[in-house]
Amino acid sequence: MAEIRLYNTATRTQEALTPLQPGNVRMYVCGPTVYDRAHLGNARPVVVFDVLFRLLRQAYGADHVTYVRNFTDVDDKINAAALARKEAGVPAPLTDLIRERSDETIGWYHADMDALGALRPTKAPRATDYIAQMIALIDDLITRGHAYVAEGHVLFSVESDSAYGSLSGRSVDDMIAGARVEVAPYKRNPMDFVLWKPSSDDLPGWDSPWGRGRPGWHIECSAMARDLLGESFDIHGGGIDLTFPHHENEIAQSRCAHPDGEYAKIWMHNEMLQVEGKKMSKSLGNFFTVRDLLDQNIPGEVIRFVLLSTHYRKPMDWTEKKVADAVRTLDRWSEVFAACPDLLDEAPVALSGDAEVVTALSSDLNTAGALAALHGMIKRIDQIAVDDAGRTAELRVFLASVSLLGIDLASYAKRFLAGERFLSAEARLDDTEDWVRIKLRTLLEARAEARAAKDYARADFLRDAIISAGIVVKDTADGFDFELTDQYDPAKLEALTP
RNA sequence: GGCGAGUUGGCGGAGUGGUUACGCAGCGGAUUGCAAAUCCGUGCACAUGAGUUCGAUUCUCAUACUCGCCUCCA
Missing domain, CATH: 1.20.120 (Four Helix Bundle (Hemerythrin (Met), subunit A))
Structure with missing residues (x-):
């Protein structure tokens, strides 16, 4: 077995993987926020870390790899989606609609990722099932002097963590200088981030020592990783855009709460995905979902193949x-x-x-x-x-x-x-009008007759004509076939006469 | 402003201190009535400048350009 070497964002070098527990590898990957269908960008880390999961299972044995990928089901966008339904007249309590929306989205996510051939992780925890652990973690951070309560919020104090910024390679001073966020007045340091925030009565909330509220974005991963993998584990993965602030904050929370642990040993980040040379982003609205592609008759194997054709640490252009x-x-x-x-x-x-x-x-x-x-x-x-x-x-x-x-x-x-063809001529012709199919068939059969009569001049004339409309003609053992090219032009086909 | 990544042949895309990436397209051949498809073979590259070295696409520095993050985002 070859030694497995992985690039570690934390050290910016490639390192040999040596499991903390010999013969038992533990990996955590940041999963989706379940408010909508997974877009193609969401699929990249899933596929990348699935390959790693498979490699690890082969190297260490299927029962010796623990792979945790969470579902974030506490989020403003989920709330917004549920609220939109309620306003559309769906007669159910908002909390039910929220739960419904998460359940539905998780189902989609599994189905779409299954279609890409991704194995299910060993564990797929939901944030809302770990609220108690989050509260305990936050409480611990307050006790240890790394967090403070202010105006109903609990905030992490970045100044209490001398190592803060080490993953993303920035100092607190740099970050403040370049910050484009509005700073809440109750923060002691502008970079302090929320561990717990108050919830209004119409939004989901949980009782806590600091009042009814909900957790900040980063604390869930720290809590779930601690609970399912321990204070130290081997690999933590996710998209490179999560390096800061999400992962930086995770490390800060976890190491400060568990000073004896080192949290994740190797940090892996996949680069972003682009579409036809442009950034795919929700705000630009040029993104599409995995389901969109599958519905276009592009097989999951093909999507996966394309995603794997570029190294995970390089930006990949989907074309x-x-x-x-x-x-x-x-x-x-x-x-x-x-x-x-x-x-x-x-x-x-x-x-x-x-x-x-x-x-x-x-x-x-x-x-x-x-x-x-x-x-x-x-x-x-x-x-x-x-x-x-x-x-x-x-x-x-x-x-x-x-x-x-x-x-x-x-x-x-x-x-x-069995004869299935993807992106095939037939499939593309299905989208065209009847006259196109009839016209093409007429031309092809006329040519077949000419060939049978060994009138090759006429046969070649007809083939050249069809080719000029962007359709390649192929003779096969039992007849003929055709294929549409990029130059396919129905208007030219229509102009042809047999 | 801060942090980081990248610049490889017509295109996509790996990798290496001295030797073939690979795929697509192109070209030649086999095959075919002629083609298409398939198979066999084959040319083409390492952004620019300087340095280290016997030797650099590969290491170092500089320059140019591209891109990402710093704000919900994989």
Whole structure:
């Protein structure tokens, strides 16, 4: 087994993973705030850390990896969504609507991430189930002099933590100088952040020593990680935008409350996702959800493939070309199994996967390198005779290697071999009007007749005409097929005469 | 203003102190009535300047440009 090396944001270097408890790895990843469908950006960390989860399970054993990913179900946006429903006339108490909204969103989230082939984490706690632990943690921080009560709020005192700012590499003074937040007058230091805040009567709230209220954003992760993983654990992950303030504040809370623990040892952050070269952001409104893509008939395996084709620490640009390339690659990989479809129905074998693939993944999750290694494998396999037993053995290793990336090639290939095509000509034609299909069919059949009569001049003339409308004509063993290209233009097709 | 990341061939995208990434596109060949698809083979690169070194795309510094975070955000 190759040594697993991971880039640690906290030290800004790559480090070998050595579990604090030998043979038992503990990982916490910040999960979604469940107010709406997961957008594509939400999917990136899920897929990235799922690959890590799979790698760790293989290296240490499935029962020796604990992966916790939370659901944040205390949030203004959830409240707003519930409030909007109430105002729309839904006759139910607001708290019920809030709970309903969270439940519904969590269900969506699981379904969408399942479609991307992500394994469920070992534990998926909800913040609202850990209010008591949060209150205890806050109480502890007050006792230890790291937090104070002011006007119904409990605030963390950043000046009480000499290490504050170490993860994100900034000093408290720098932060104050560049702060663009309005500073509440009751804060002792402008950077002090909320641990607990009062709740109005019409919003969710819990009784606490400081009155009815609700927790601040950061405390939930500290409380759940403490409860489920302990004071020290191995890996903490999330999007790079969480580095500050979320993770910085988590560290501060946890280390100050548990001075003997070091909280997370390795901090991993995935870079952001862009769409066609532009930042994907809610405020710009150019984002789309995972469900949108699935509904466009883009298979989950394809989405996952694209997400893994760029290293997790680099910004990734989501483009239609990448989707098309991924479809193409998965189609090719599927075709290799045409001669041995039974392999696809075999139960997953306990193979460790190709050494090159494992080495790439072990080197700070080099998923792009792993995909390159898979390309090499398939090339080698292609050169082995179809009836050679060695080919079957190699294909099993190939499948095991692909599944280490969480790409369910067996499922994809079975659908492909059964004739399913994604982004196919037929699928695209389905969106067009009847006359297009009739016209195209007329032209294609006219050409087939010309070919049958060996009137190649006419056949080629017709094919050139169809090509000029952006449609590629293919002759197959049992007839013909066609494919729409980027130049496909219905207007040109309409102008053609047989 | 503060913090951080990046700049690789036509495009996407890894990696390395001296040697092939890989994929797509291109080109040549096999195949085909001719094509398409497929298979085989193949050319093309490391932002700029300086330094360290026997040798740098790879290390150091500077410059330019791009991007992200500092505010809910993965």
